[in-house]
Amino acid sequence: MFPTKYLKLQLLINRNKLIRINRKIHQINLNQCRLPIATATTSLLNRKNLTLKCENLQKKFSTENESLDSIHFEKVCEETLESLTEYFEELIENAKHLNEADVSYSSGVLTVDFGLPYGIYVINRQSPNKQIWLSSPTSGPKRYNFVSEENCWVYKHDGVSLHQLLQEEITKIVGAEVDFNKCTFSKV
Structure with a gap:
């Protein structure tokens, strides 16, 4: 019914x-x-x-957007991942119950291990596809395209930005309000 x-x-x-x-x-x-x-x-x-x-939905995704060349993609991707790394380090440092959590970033792969029972987030660059991939213990795997008009990373199947999803999931883990709008190329 x-x-x-x-x-x-x-x-x-x-x-x-x-x-x-x-x-x-x-x-x-x-x-x-x-x-x-x-x-x-x-x-x-x-x-x-x-x-x-x-x-x-009038959105152009990076794989369909010829104006996003490889050099620009690498720059946007690097800035996004470095910004996320810094913010995750700040969040973990301020959360007393996450004393065993760890953040590492190397060669385009950001790994955030919140420990038990929260799990590990992996965010990595996929240069051939011009995407950022997320592996979340909560929502599973997702592939994000850069939307030039909105200046952010969007999962094309639901229209939710990378930073918006992280905001929702990480707030529950940290147990306090988080603001991923502080990060580069963010839209929450």
Whole structure:
């Protein structure tokens, strides 16, 4: 049974995509959606009919953005990772319960080991793909593209920035408010 209120979904767009909602399969014609990601708002007209309105997200990701050359990518990536390293060191230094935590950065790989029971975060540069990859013990693996228009790193499947995700997860670990807006190329 669908709720009568609007249901907001993130969909990977393909023409005539089949989606599953509440264990039922619905075929949706998305001929007007041309981008790989769209925000779809659905409402139930009755139990058999489903309407869908696509609002395209006008974001260009680094793999599609030819203006982000390798030199600029390396510079942006290096600044991002160094800034994150400094902020993680500051957070761990100020959190008394994380006395066994460790931060290391080398050759484009940032490792933040919060110890038990929190786990290890790995954030690394992927030059061939022009991406930053995150391995989180909480949310799992994600690949972030640099969005030039917004000047930040975004996971294209949900539209959430790297720094925004870190803000949400690390706040719970540190047990205090954190501000990843202090970091370079951040958008929270």
